[in-house]
Amino acid sequence: MNQGPATMNAIDLLITQHRAIEGKLAQWSEMVSSAAKRELFEQVAEHLSVHIASEEQVFYPAVKAQNIEGVLLESLEEHLSLKRLLADLRELDQPGDEVFEAKLKVLKEQTEHHHEEEEEHLFPRVGQRFDPQTLEQLGRQMEELQRSMRREGDPAAVVASQTDQAAPLQ
Numbered sequence: 001m002n003q004g005p006a007t008m009n010a011i012d013l014l015i016t017q018h019r020a021i022e023g024k025l026a027q028w029s030e031m032v033s034s035a036a037k038r039e040l041f042e043q044v045a046e047h048l049s050v051h052i053a054s055e056e057q058v059f060y061p062a063v064k065a066q067n068i069e070g071v072l073l074e075s076l077e078e079h080l081s082l083k084r085l086l087a088d089l090r091e092l093d094q095p096g097d098e099v100f101e102a103k104l105k106v107l108k109e110q111t112e113h114h115h116e117e118e119e120e121h122l123f124p125r126v127g128q129r130f131d132p133q134t135l136e137q138l139g140r141q142m143e144e145l146q147r148s149m150r151r152e153g154d155p156a157a158v159v160a161s162q163t164d165q166a167a168p169l170q
Contacts (some may be wrong), residue, residue, distance in 0.1 A: 002155065005121060007136055007137045007139050007143060008139045008143075009132065009135035009136050009138070010058075010059055010062075010126075010130075010135045010136075010138035010142060011123045011126060011127055011135060012050070012138040012139070012149065013139045013142060013143065014055070014059070014118070014123070014124070014142075015119060016150070017047065017051045018118075018119070019113040019164065020047060021044065021047050021048055021051065021111060021115075022108075022111065022115065024040060024043055024044045024047065025104075025107075025108040025111065025112075026042060026133055028104060028108070030163055034094060034095050037052070037095035038095045041089060041104070042156070044070045044107075045061070045086055045156035046150070046154075046155055046156050046158075047105050047154040048082065048086065048156075048159075049086065049149070049155040049158065050145075050146040050155050050162070052082065052083070052145075052159055053078050053145065053149060053155065053159060054115060054141075054143075054145045054146050055079070055142075055145070056079065057145060057170075058138060058141045058142045058145060058167065059138060059142060060072050060075070060076070060127065060170070061169075061170040062130075062138055063122070063126055064100050064169055064170070065124075066129045066130070067130060068122070068126060069128060071118075071122045072119060072122075072129070072169055073074075073166075075114065075117070075118065075122070076166040076167050076169060077088050077166050078110065078114045078117075078161070079114075079166065079167065080163065080165065080166040080167070081110055081161075082107065082110055082111060082126035083160060083163050084104060084163045085103055085107040085110070086107070086156060086160045087160035087161070087163050088115045089103050089104060089107065090156065090157070090160050100165075104144060109167050126138035130133070164168050
């Protein structure tokens with residue numbers, strides 16, 4: 001009886017997604033045609049959008065409840081910057097033009113920086129404070145939110161519309 005893929009704990013899920021997003025961004029330089037670049041960007045935008053949303057709506061509130069919020073305000077500001085870049089990139093027509101390329105490079109650099117900060121500063125503290133069952137539960141909630149966002153349509157459009165201010169720390 002196949003019960004589907006096993007749920008990852010929240011930290012493992014986020015780290016796996018970090019590597020997947022970074023891997024897709026690393027493929028950019030290999031793309032030649034504008035159509036291939038556009039398709040790759042759309043994949044990056046979707047993956048990054050559902051990742052950001054699940055952190056903001058599930059993971060960060062749980063972390064705040066454990067009084068590990070020092071890094072969270074900075075993380076939310078970094079998310080805002082990523083959302084603004086995604087919004088700008090979605091409005092540009094040509095993935096091969098200089099402005100698109102420059103903004104995508106900044107998106108890549110900021111994404112990698114954000115991931116590094118979470119993995120070095122936030123995740124170790126979370127791993128010490130949360131028991132394995134709670135981390136599994138958070139992982140399930142995040143995966144369900146991400147599946148729901150994908151079913152509902154264009155997650156990158158939703159996230160790209162959230163550029164006025166950083167998400168509140170719930």
